[in-house]
Amino acid sequence: MATYNTSEFRKGLKVQLDGEPYLMIECFFVKPGKGQALYKCKLKNLIRNTVLDRTYKSGDTIEAADIEEIDAQFLYRQGDHFVFMDNNSFEQYELTKDQVDEAWKYLKEGMPCTMMLFNGKPISVTPPNHVVLKVEYCEPGARGNTATNVTKPCTVETGAEITVPAFVEMGDLIKVDTRTGEYIERVKAE
Amino acid sequence: MSLGRTANGFRPTARWEILRLRAELLRTIRQFFEERGFLEVETPVLSADTVVDRHLDPFWTVDVDSVADITPHTQRYFLQTSPEFGMKRLLAAGSPGAIYQITRVFRRGEIGPLHNPEFTMVEWYRVGDNLETGIGLLGELCQALFHRGVPRIQTYREAFAAFVGLDPHLASVVELRQTAERMQVAYPATLSLDDRDGWLDLLWSEKVQPHLGRQEPVIICDYPASQAALAIVREGSPEVAERFELFVDGIELANGYHELRDPQELRRRIATANAQRIKDGKAPLPVTNRLLAAMEAGLPPCVGVAMGFDRVVMLRAGAKCIRDVLAFPFDRA
Numbered sequence: 163m164a165t166y167n168t169s170e171f172r173k174g175l176k177v178q179l180d181g182e183p184y185l186m187i188e189c190f191f192v193k194p195g196k197g198q199a200l201y202k203c204k205l206k207n208l209i210r211n212t213v214l215d216r217t218y219k220s221g222d223t224i225e226a227a228d229i230e231e232i233d234a235q236f237l238y239r240q241g242d243h244f245v246f247m248d249n250n251s252f253e254q255y256e257l258t259k260d261q262v263d264e265a266w267k268y269l270k271e272g273m274p275c276t277m278m279l280f281n282g283k284p285i286s287v288t289p290p291n292h293v294v295l296k297v298e299y300c301e302p303g304a305r306g307n308t309a310t311n312v313t314k315p316c317t318v319e320t321g322a323e324i325t326v327p328a329f330v331e332m333g334d335l336i337k338v339d340t341r342t343g344e345y346i347e348r349v350k351a352e
Numbered sequence: 353m354s355l356g357r358t359a360n361g362f363r364p365t366a367r368w369e370i371l372r373l374r375a376e377l378l379r380t381i382r383q384f385f386e387e388r389g390f391l392e393v394e395t396p397v398l399s400a401d402t403v404v405d406r407h408l409d410p411f412w413t414v415d416v417d418s419v420a421d422i423t424p425h426t427q428r429y430f431l432q433t434s435p436e437f438g439m440k441r442l443l444a445a446g447s448p449g450a451i452y453q454i455t456r457v458f459r460r461g462e463i464g465p466l467h468n469p470e471f472t473m474v475e476w477y478r479v480g481d482n483l484e485t486g487i488g489l490l491g492e493l494c495q496a497l498f499h500r501g502v503p504r505i506q507t508y509r510e511a512f513a514a515f516v517g518l519d520p521h522l523a524s525v526v527e528l529r530q531t532a533e534r535m536q537v538a539y540p541a542t543l544s545l546d547d548r549d550g551w552l553d554l555l556w557s558e559k560v561q562p563h564l565g566r567q568e569p570v571i572i573c574d575y576p577a578s579q580a581a582l583a584i585v586r587e588g589s590p591e592v593a594e595r596f597e598l599f600v601d602g603i604e605l606a607n608g609y610h611e612l613r614d615p616q617e618l619r620r621r622i623a624t625a626n627a628q629r630i631k632d633g634k635a636p637l638p639v640t641n642r643l644l645a646a647m648e649a650g651l652p653p654c655v656g657v658a659m660g661f662d663r664v665v666m667l668r669a670g671a672k673c674i675r676d677v678l679a680f681p682f683d684r685a
Contacts, residue, residue: 193467
């Protein structure tokens, strides 16, 4: 099994602790002039999204995680299962609602995604940064009110609720930032 | 690593006003020492000798033609981790009693917000100084650089007791570990219970140092004897190292010793440091050097201090990262 030595520690490293994959989201080097060097790390669990504080001293090692990111597309949803296909091998993967996490809000059939595999098994999926979704339901807005600071909830085609400006109407297509869940703009149908 | 070989990788990471501040502070330091009759000296950056310290890793170089087949007999030259050896050799050889140097030093693996593997060190020695007068001179330089008053002087024991609530000289390793746990200090799983200094360093770095010098600068003195490095150990109960450090805004700026002069003791400390290096999985460093010969000939009683110049610039500029005060940090060097 490959390992990383403290001298290789840096943000973005994918490592394995107690059999689970972690992303090094911070690594801070501290050293008294005449003393022990310490590497203070923040590690994010790639399955559960929890964050651990771990401190290492120079010469320590962490096991590398076998993490692969592949291009996939979303095929369909069946109850609490989401089915994806590897764009290169055409292999199909089934993810649970927990694994898909917030991404379910943006998944439309055929949508390209990045899927993360740990030891060859899918653990998470990331939709494109921006997706266009159709508004299925919302309260009618005040006509002519173009202010963006007056907002209301709307339900989009995936079933998710998105906060939009009051002027958005049913049937509109809206662009959403999947990293924040925020409305960006209304777009015209192609 | 990209080594900065991107389109913009040739550019400095420091703003021009900070590079101008560097030049201004170098002038301030030279003027400070000239006014006090110090002689500016230069000693080799590249040397066959090197300081042997458990936690300092030098870069070593070989002739480019011998890279292909390095043997234990290949002549190695070390990039200095401090100008200590060269300057003490000058003192032992009868140089004027007050000398200073501003030079580049190199420490492998040290990269972080306060560390760059190559950095600028200001180092000075004055013959005849004792702990008190040596601390006094450091305090004067601190005042000339920061105008924040004369540093407060505190012992390692007082500072440790104030922020950790333990006596660093008497607490057992188990007590140190329990305190780390109680104070929720994340510690390396590999930090062993026979490494007392490792536990002291951990609590010091995490729970003491960040508080030091927040108002007026602070000079900490009387370090544990086990952390003497090249300082005299003063007898007493407990015995302590005549070593001192300056802290400003939680940042370690300078380290000084009432200098060890006994070559036999230096040999013992080199052997101890090398034994620890081997235990830590590091290469041992040469046990003989010209400093030992100089100490055999006689090093006059003196105090020596090393100050990290880049951190002085950081504090004066309000910079959070050493990259902001260097023209070209290591990944762009």
